[in-house]
Amino acid sequence: MKMITFLLVGLIVHVIFFVSIFDIYFTSPLVHGMTPQTTPLAPPASRLVLVVADGLRADSLFTPLPDGSSRAPYLRNVMEERGTWGVSHTRVPTESRPGHVALIAGFYEDVSAVAKGWKENPVEFDSVFNESRHTWCWGSPDILPMFAKGASGDHVYTHTYPAAEEDFASTDASRLDSWVFTQVKSFFQSAKSNSSLRASLLEDQNILFLHLLGIDTNGHAHRPMSKEYLDNIGLVDTGVADLVSMVEDFFDHDGRTAYVFTSDHGMTNWGSHGAGHPSETLTPLVAWGAGVTNAQKVTAAQPYNDGFLQDWKLEHLQRVDVNQADIAPLMASLVGVPFPVNSVGVLPLLYLNNSDQFKAESIYTNAIQVLEQYKMKMAQKKETTLSFLFTPYQLLTESKQAEFFHTARILIQLEKYDDFISLCRSLISNALEGLVYYHTYDRFFLGCSVVLGFVGWTSYVVLVILKTHASLDRHPSLLNQNHSHTLARLCICVTVVITVFLLIQRSPVTYYIYCLLPVPVWYSVLKEYRTLTDLVRSAPSLPLWKCLGYLVLVAFGIELLVVSFFHRAMLTVGLAVLSLWPFLSGLFGKAKFRSVSWCLGCLCLAAFPLMPVVGREPNIHLVTCAGVLSLFTSACYLWSALQKAPLHLTDRQQFITQMLHVAVCAYVPSLTHSSLQQKQGLPLLNQIISWTTLASSMLVPLLSSTRIFHRLLSIFLSLTATYLLLSTGSEALFPPVLSWLMFVWINIEQEAILAQGVSGRQELSTIDFSANIDIAKIRQLKLDDIRRSYFFVFFIITAFFGTGNIASINSFDPASVYCFLTVFNPFIMGGLMMWKVIIPFIIVMCTFETIQVATQLSSRSLFLVVLVISDLMALHFFFLVQDYGSWLDIGTSISHYVIVMSMTIFLMLLSVVTHILTSQRLILWRKRKTHFP
Structure with a gap:
């Protein structure tokens, strides 16, 4: 129950942080109530x-x-x-x-x-x-x-x-x-x-x-x-x-x-x-x-x-x-x-x-029209700000406006139209800058409130991890209770002051949420001050150098991920570094074949961030090749599985059916694009196959066995079939390569756990997702679990940017959805493209779920570490948001924050979906038992 409550609170907090960016940067610039302005002279056209x-x-x-x-x-x-x-x-x-x-x-x-x-x-x-x-x-x-x-x-x-x-x-x-x-x-x-x-x-x-x-x-x-x-x-x-x-x-x-x-x-x-x-x-x-x-x-x-x-x-x-x-x-x-x-x-x-007079009158009308917007914007902001806190835009104060009208009257009387036009252009420029000034007037105040809440939340999650997993001496005392009472009174006073301040300024309801959220968050942090003091006392007994080394590496890794949002090639660098992990950690001596497979998998995946995102010419042959590669990988697994233990007849039939389905889906894009090139339209059969595949992609895996690799193979085949239908070129090869690396990751983590001396290790082939987990066997977090959490975040970012980036989502190729529809429908097309983005996410999430089960990890504790890493990235991007430079720069900086926040919220929800996808099973029919008299 505590975990569910924590997840709900965390979800609400992150939704607030996510929505805040729209109030800070995405509010409408429009104001209403201005008087329409028209040129007094006769127009040249009717x-x-x-x-x-x-x-x-x-x-x-x-x-x-x-x-x-x-x-x-x-x-x-x-x-x-x-x-x-x-x-x-x-x-x-x-x-x-x-x-x-x-x-x-x-x-x-x-x-x-x-x-x-x-x-x-x-x-x-x-x-x-x-x-x-x-x-x-x-x-x-x-x-x-x-x-x-x-x-x-x-x-x-x-x-x-x-x-x-x-x-x-x-x-x-x-x-x-x-x-x-x-x-x-x-x-x-x-x-x-x-x-x-x-x-x-x-x-x-x-x-x-x-x-x-x-x-x-x-x-x-x-x-x-x-x-x-x-x-x-x-x-x-x-x-x-x-x-x-x-x-x-x-x-x-x-x-x-x-x-x-x-x-x-x-x-x-x-x-x-x-x-x-x-x-x-x-x-x-x-x-x-x-x-x-x-x-x-x-x-x-x-x-x-x-x-x-x-x-x-x-x-x-x-x-x-x-x-x-x-x-x-x-x-x-x-x-x-x-x-x-x-x-x-x-x-x-x-x-x-037209005449110089007409041009002068027209630009004057333009200037007054923009000035009207400025004056309305300034009046609105002045109304909702305490007088002693209001700072007007200095280049267009009321005295500056009066000076403009005085100068303009003189110039128009002297018929100095060129000077008059120059003066009007200057006024328009200042008024437009003033509009931006008042539109962003509360941005710094709101930004500080959100950052304060963000830092407080991240600090609280770190304290929860320490309190749960660090062996600290805790001594509740009367002094601690008095401290809590004093802290509660202080927080109530701060809440009242903030509320009164916002009421006086007639602030929107969302402002109350952003400004008041840090109060309970920091109350929860400061209430745990004993945990911090105990941590300081216990510092001499902790492996400080090892802790510091992990923190430095994770900090470097987070920066690498942040840079990868701007330069996808950094993911290639990261994958090249990750490929060396088994050799640097000593796992190579214990699992040579798996270590080499890990290295090759990382290097193959590293090629995708180097490929162009947009501007690729469709190459349906690569989609067909991806289908063949997926079938080959699946066939190898089936052969390997049969060597260890025979498959049940129902599982064997389902896998063969799914593999045939993948083969069909690998051929449908080729047939569809050939038909479109010949201007024969989208074949109805292809459309039926595509929509049926999409609708069944999350249900078919639930029919398979919940044994770990049986279920993972079924999920892979089902998602790959849909991904092939949404592909037009080299990106179709991404899921098979990613799945290969994820399979190796699961196996190599088993060896890492064995190297740490964790008892009760179970063979992967015997693990069942649906089996009740023995709470007694769930181990506490170790420093190496920080590395596992970082790997997960890294692969999630790679799953998102491996074949795309901001530009690829903003200007996707409509050819990707031609197997489903060709009539323009932005919402259905957008939904299909989002599902294509989500499929690699699900592959990584299922892998992480498997690692938690196979390595006897506490899913709650591991998820908290992931949450801290994701929040640190989001906070970094919050500081990188800019409102200057080109519009592309502004939009991209905001999009980065939105993506990281969406990812964090999405991972919370997707973890529940993934748990259902891996552990639940649908049985459509049961054999009836025959009773003999």
């Missing part, structure tokens, strides 16, 4: 057409063909004759939802909002569509509804195709774009005979939005260098040309239509997106029509030295780069609608073809 080619890379559009022509001749002509072009720089994560929010709403959505889904609005936000008089949208059901839902009133009209149309296995996804262009054509034809619709279209401040998903879908399915992807660009170019002709004819060539063509994100050469590679963050932007500057020839050197202009053959044209959020204020200025109140974009004036 309507705007926004075309977003989802997944289009800048180089794919701009780079000419070998013969000098363009695959997008119409847009190329616009760039050279009557428009302005540049590169739109996106931010991480380069996904469709945050990209469209930045384009249309002008702000960069926080990660927590992105994680809540494509079709829901986690927070209400303003957008150009919301500020327009009418907006008509055509395209994907994953993007359009969120802007209609976020709009006030009923003036955003969406037309979407069924979600089932987004099929990666379709013969050519460009039909999605053809559907959009056809729908728009029908829309304008019906408007000619529909007087109310025509009247609405003839009003000003209207927007037409075309979301074209074909390029993105073809890129995922066939790669960006494929004929399908590149031909789709040509189809879009032709569609845009026809669209412009149709719009101009409908409005009688009144010259009041502005056009913006861009993309939400790019795509890597291997058909993925989500991370920060230039191929993902560089997207094209082409604008033309009413209010847009005509193409400008460049005589001097271009300000851009990224080397792309030469490849694109565009050195002679003025290039105007923008941040993706800058497009929202550009569209608002062109069509004369208020700037989105949540926008952090800066109006790119070089795109505007």
